[in-house]
Amino acid sequence: MGLTSGAFQILSLLVGIAGIVATIWLWPYVASWRIQAVLARIGLVVISEVLVIVAFLVVLNGYFSFYTSWSQLLGSGAAQTYGFGAAKTAKPASALLIVNKAESAPLPGAPIRSVPWERPLAAGPNGVNLVEMNRGEKNLAQTGELLGITINGAHTGISVGGDYLYLPPQYFQPAYAHAKFPAVLVLTGYPASPWGLIDRLKVPGTSAALVAQNKIKPAVYVMMNSSVAMPRDFECTNVPASLQVETFFAQDVPLAIERGFRVESGPGSWAALGYSTGGLCAVKLAMLNPGQFDYAVSLAGYYTAVQDRTTGSLYGNSAGYRNLNSPVWRLANLPAPPVSVYVTSSRVGENTYKGTLAFMRLIRPPMRGYALILQQGGHNFGSWGRELPPSLIWLSQRLQSALPQVSGPPGTSAQRSAATTADHHRHSKSGKPTR
Amino acid sequence: MGLTSPALLYLLALCALGLLLAIIIDWRAMAGRNARSVVHRAVSLAGLQFFVLAFIFVAVNRSGEFYSSWSDLLGLEKASGSVVASSNAGASRVQPVVVTSKTAVPVPGSKATGGVLQTVTFNGQTSGVSVGGHVFLPAGYRPGSPVGRYPVLLEISNNLTSTSSPYAAARFAETAARQIASGQLKPLIIVMVPATVAGVDQGCLDAPARPAVGSSPPEPAILAATFFTQDLPAIAESQYGASNNSANWGLLGDSSGGYCALQLAMTHSWVFSAAAAPGGAYTQPPGPVVDAGSPQLKRQDNLQWLLRNQPMQPVSLLFTRSATTSGTSAAAGQPFSATATRPTQVSTLTIGGGGWPFAPVLDWIGAAIAPRTGHVPAAMTR
Numbered sequence: 001m002g003l004t005s006g007a008f009q010i011l012s013l014l015v016g017i018a019g020i021v022a023t024i025w026l027w028p029y030v031a032s033w034r035i036q037a038v039l040a041r042i043g044l045v046v047i048s049e050v051l052v053i054v055a056f057l058v059v060l061n062g063y064f065s066f067y068t069s070w071s072q073l074l075g076s077g078a079a080q081t082y083g084f085g086a087a088k089t090a091k092p093a094s095a096l097l098i099v100n101k102a103e104s105a106p107l108p109g110a111p112i113r114s115v116p117w118e119r120p121l122a123a124g125p126n127g128v129n130l131v132e133m134n135r136g137e138k139n140l141a142q143t144g145e146l147l148g149i150t151i152n153g154a155h156t157g158i159s160v161g162g163d164y165l166y167l168p169p170q171y172f173q174p175a176y177a178h179a180k181f182p183a184v185l186v187l188t189g190y191p192a193s194p195w196g197l198i199d200r201l202k203v204p205g206t207s208a209a210l211v212a213q214n215k216i217k218p219a220v221y222v223m224m225n226s227s228v229a230m231p232r233d234f235e236c237t238n239v240p241a242s243l244q245v246e247t248f249f250a251q252d253v254p255l256a257i258e259r260g261f262r263v264e265s266g267p268g269s270w271a272a273l274g275y276s277t278g279g280l281c282a283v284k285l286a287m288l289n290p291g292q293f294d295y296a297v298s299l300a301g302y303y304t305a306v307q308d309r310t311t312g313s314l315y316g317n318s319a320g321y322r323n324l325n326s327p328v329w330r331l332a333n334l335p336a337p338p339v340s341v342y343v344t345s346s347r348v349g350e351n352t353y354k355g356t357l358a359f360m361r362l363i364r365p366p367m368r369g370y371a372l373i374l375q376q377g378g379h380n381f382g383s384w385g386r387e388l389p390p391s392l393i394w395l396s397q398r399l400q401s402a403l404p405q406v407s408g409p410p411g412t413s414a415q416r417s418a419a420t421t422a423d424h425h426r427h428s429k430s431g432k433p434t435r
Numbered sequence: 436m437g438l439t440s441p442a443l444l445y446l447l448a449l450c451a452l453g454l455l456l457a458i459i460i461d462w463r464a465m466a467g468r469n470a471r472s473v474v475h476r477a478v479s480l481a482g483l484q485f486f487v488l489a490f491i492f493v494a495v496n497r498s499g500e501f502y503s504s505w506s507d508l509l510g511l512e513k514a515s516g517s518v519v520a521s522s523n524a525g526a527s528r529v530q531p532v533v534v535t536s537k538t539a540v541p542v543p544g545s546k547a548t549g550g551v552l553q554t555v556t557f558n559g560q561t562s563g564v565s566v567g568g569h570v571f572l573p574a575g576y577r578p579g580s581p582v583g584r585y586p587v588l589l590e591i592s593n594n595l596t597s598t599s600s601p602y603a604a605a606r607f608a609e610t611a612a613r614q615i616a617s618g619q620l621k622p623l624i625i626v627m628v629p630a631t632v633a634g635v636d637q638g639c640l641d642a643p644a645r646p647a648v649g650s651s652p653p654e655p656a657i658l659a660a661t662f663f664t665q666d667l668p669a670i671a672e673s674q675y676g677a678s679n680n681s682a683n684w685g686l687l688g689d690s691s692g693g694y695c696a697l698q699l700a701m702t703h704s705w706v707f708s709a710a711a712a713p714g715g716a717y718t719q720p721p722g723p724v725v726d727a728g729s730p731q732l733k734r735q736d737n738l739q740w741l742l743r744n745q746p747m748q749p750v751s752l753l754f755t756r757s758a759t760t761s762g763t764s765a766a767a768g769q770p771f772s773a774t775a776t777r778p779t780q781v782s783t784l785t786i787g788g789g790g791w792p793f794a795p796v797l798d799w800i801g802a803a804i805a806p807r808t809g810h811v812p813a814a815m816t817r
Contacts, residue, residue, distance in 0.1 A: 020484075024476045031466035041459050045483070052484050053491065155704055157746035240731035241744070251705045290561055291665055316731030320643025324656065333644065333656060335563035346516070349439075349503020360521055366528075366560075369521035375514055378496075378503035382510050390515065 003070050004062045004193075009055075016055035019048035064200070064381075066191045073231065096256035098161075101148030104140065105166055105204050140172040144208060146198070151224075153252035156244040160228050163194045166204040167261070168211060168218035175404035180264040182219045182271070182399040183257060185249065185285075185293070187226040189276030190233040190310065197223040200381040201275065206388050215389075216396035220263050222253060226278045233310040236281035237325055240316030249281070250289040268400045271295040273391065275384045280306075283327050283341050287367075290337040295398050297391045298343045299384045300352050303327040303359040328359055336367035342394045343369065344387040346377040370394065438505050444493050451486035458483065529558045531670045532570075540571065540608045542616040543790075549612020550574045552604060557628065559666030562658035566632045569595060569604040570675065573615055573622035578676040586683035586804040587671050588797075589663070589707075590627045591639065591692030601792050602689045610791050619794075620801040624677055626667060630691040630721070633657045638720025639695035640736065643727045663695070664703040678806065685709040685804040687796065691721040694738070697752060701741055704748035709803035711753040711796050714768045714783065742774050749778040751803050755796055758787045 002008060023044045030040040067073040150161035170176045186197055197203050203221055210216040227233055234245040249272075258265045272282035272293045279301020286296035305326035307314050315322035323329040341363070345356040356371060363369035372390055377383030436443050458465075458479050465475045495501075502508040533556045542549040553570040576585070590607060594600035601607065604627050614620035630636050637659055644656040668684070671677035678684070684707045686696035693712030698720070700710035717738040726732035734740050752775070754768025772781040784799060786792045 020477070020480055023480060024473060027462070027476055028466040028468060031463045033463075038459065041462055045455065045458065045480070048480065049484065049487055053488070056488050056491070153746075155746070155748065240729060241734040241740075242731070244745075255705070289665075291669060316727075316729035318643060318727035318729035318732060320645060320656070320727035321729060321732060324641065324643055334658065335561065337561050344516070346503065349507060360519070363521035365523060367521070368523075371519050371521075372516050373519070374512075374516035376503055376507065377512055378501050378507050380501045380507070382502075382507060382512065386512070386515060390518070 003058075003067060003073060009059055009062055012055040012058040016048075016052040019051035023048045064192075064196070067193070067230070096152055096154055096252075097260045098150040098152070099147050100150060100161065103146050105144035105146040105169075105208070106198070140167075141169055144169040144171065144204065146204060151253055151256045153248045154255060155251055156248045158228050158243060158245065158248040158252065160225070163222070163224040164198060165257070165261075166198075166207075166221040166223065168208065168220070170211070170218040170402065170404070171220070171262070173404075175406075176218075176402055177405070178262075179402040179404060180262045180269075181402040182217075182269045183254070183263045184219050184221050184395065184399075185253060185270070185272045185282075186221050186223045187236075187249075187272065187274035187278030187281045188224070189274070189278050190227055191231060192225065192278075194223050194225050196381075201384055201388065203388070206385075207392055210389060210392055210396075216392050217399070217401035219396070219399060219402075220257070220261065222257055224249075224253070226274060226281050231310070232312060233277065233308075235277065235306055235311060235314060235325070236284055237305075237314045239314055240318070240321065246285065246288060250285050250292050254292060264400055264402075266400065268294050268398065271297065271395050271399055273297040273299075273395070274301065275299040276301060276379065279343070280327070283343070284325065286339040286341065287327055287330060287337050290339045294339055295395055296339065296341045297395060298341065299387050299391065300345055300350055300379055301343065302352055302355050304355070305329070328355075328362060331359070331362035331364075331367075336364050338366040340368040340398065341370070342372065342391055344372040344374070344384075344391070346374040346383060348376040349378040349383075352379070438493065438502060438508060439497050441497075444490065444497065447486055447490040447493060451483065451490055454479070454483050454486060529560070531560060531666075532557055532674050538605075540605075540612045542612045543609055544613075545616065547616060548574060549616055550576065550608065552608045554604075557662075557667065557670055559658075559662040560669070561665050562662035564632050564658060564662040564666070566628055566662070568626065568628040569608075571604075571608040571611060571625035571627070572675070573624070574612070575622065576624075584676055584678040584683075584806075586621070586623045586685070586801075586806060587668075587677045588623055588625045588685045588687060588800055588804065589667065589696075590625055591630050591663075591686065591688040591695040592627070593629050593631055593636065593691055594689060595627050595629055600689075602692075607793065610793050611797055613791060614794055614797050614801070619798050621805045623801060623804070624671065624675055626671055628663075628667070630688065630695050632659050632662060636691050636722035638691070638722060638736065639663050639699055640720060645727065660699065660703075663699055664706045668706055680806075681706050681708050683708075683804050683806055685711070685800045687711045687800060689713065690715075693717075694721055697738055698736075700750045700752065701738060701745075701748055704750045708749065709751045709753070709800055711755060711800050714754040714756050716770065739770050739774070742771060742779070747776055747779040751780045751782070753796065753799055754781070754783045756783060756785045758785050 026044060030037040030044065061067055145167045147165040149163050149165050150159065151163065152159045171181060186203055188194055188197060203223060207216065207219070207221065211218050226236060228243065228245055228248060234243065236246050236249055238244045238246045254270055257263050270293050272285045273296070274282040279298030280303065282296040283298045283301060283303060286293035305315065305322045307322070315325060343356050343359065345353045347353060360369050360371050372387055374383060374386065377386065465472050465479065506512050534553050535556065536554045538552050540549045540552050550571055550573040553572070555570055556565060556567050558565045592602040594602040595604040597603045607627065608625065611620065611625055615622055630639060635642070635657060637657065639659045641660040642657045645654040647653040668679070672679045681704065686700055686707050686709070688696035690713065693715065694717055696710040696712045697717055700707045720736050726736060752771060754771065768781060768783050772783065775781045784795060786795060
């Protein structure tokens, strides 16, 4: 039974209620002043209390999407990840990207149905039209599509499932049939599940609403857990002689997405966005890979290289290597990279506030920084939900946009950009000004 | 009382404890079997649950900083914030490449000109590394031609300015001009850079900064790998019209540069797809230790460990063996050829003496990185 399944939540609630009922039932039997009776009373109350607390935590976990499965909570999820240190035979010769589930995307304001996982529906780096295969009778040109995906890292050998890809309605409209879209890599905090990006942060719903209001241009959103092997927190780090998580997000994920979908690969076409730990990830990925991610959005992120109980050893016991993973240290000691970042925090209620201001003070050209500071707001989806629309507008003003085909002479830029669908290129940043 | 104030936490704890005590003491008064007593019990227990759960919620919320206030919790905060921008002061742009001199490259045994050899300084934007080097541009080179952008060979050697070494820039350029003129090598750009950057021969690795230890002064971080894998490709693409596809980028090095070439190809296969180096063991980088005392960094700097433990990368490696020296197995690249499986390919090539020992190596690498006509199928290009 799933950790976040409705059945398990109901079961734990029923057990909690049963504990209370049993206490009320047994009450008269322990009503004397003998020591055994008093101890029994305390025992009854404590046991019913514990059962209710467990039910409370189960429901809270479901609401906040901290851990979505028993393996994430208990740690057997690491088994699905290969990489440095694992036998190389563990790496299957698999497709870069596998689609496990395809559904119409949730519309703004409409209730969000969960997308259950299924066996692989489609797979392939090239040549397979992953989307058309699953189109069926659905009106994707109105809703867009939400795909459950597994990505197999070509360079790092890291393989993760349980993540999502959102294709906007325009992706399916005839005017955009040959257009390539910009992409935003959206990363969760820790601990969290990617589903929270859809039903709590509401990335697809918010972006669809903003596109409909003509405030942003459509983009493809790749929504992933920032941890590639729950319950460990990797802080998007290339762990020496172990999992190369930074390379996975900076190279393997864009490659898999560009191979499978009409996603642009040129300069200004990729951004990273995340909340909390995902915010650190977004900024760090851009600063270390300015040729891949031109823009980063950090909702209530931090900007130092963290190591704690949940991360384990991340930096090979080297203070110097740890510094190279700290955005603050890099800005203070290395040339500023040619990227633009949008960071958010709150004056009241965020312990990231001071760190955000300190980070902003270190930013200098060619890097550009913009900080959105709320008067008040805690470290929660309520605050991030307020910060998301201005963040997406900021991104849309900078990202390359997908160009619809206008009626006119052939050879429009949309057609040209779609001409080389099979080719994938590194970006070339030299000489490009940042905004 | 604020949602995150300690007073609220203490108050809830006090209420929970007080109620628990009251329930235990008043137990008998509620022990009747009538409806009134049952309701009394239920209400008491529900009250206790409320205070305990409220206590847990407030405590967890305080430690996690989830909700900052009652209005935050209830979703009443709607105000948007203000945006501030970072300072734009100190905006300055360094030229990514400064050309200090140009010489024509003769085609050996002919009067034709085989191209141009530039002497340049590269200024890496992301790494901050500045290093002097050379660029060979083949005969007929036109920058910015949209079709068939030039493939690039990156030669890494500390002997670029030597007068006798076949790795020397002028002699290497002449070898390339000769092979191109004879049709055995497709035109390509050759970027030549020493393995020693910022005064240190560190195997082209990103060396972390080191604090002062005893009498030795602190050393800044030297991001050689960032320079070779991000800055140089960006410069070659934007300034020289080079291909930005890893399928068209190769590496070649001598002793120190050989470690560089193999290391960069094996760890950045989205930038390079082929590398040639003299046969050897390559279990540690040349020069001073840059692993910052980390056994893990030391381990992954061992190229044989890397080959055994990371997934096979889509790169072709060529180990050269001199015909004149008696070869050990390591000299033939044996440890690598024995371990590598697809998509990594390992080849060996025996090179003779003579005037142009690197001609066959250039031919091999030129074929490996030459642009395919039309569709590029399987290469990893990122």
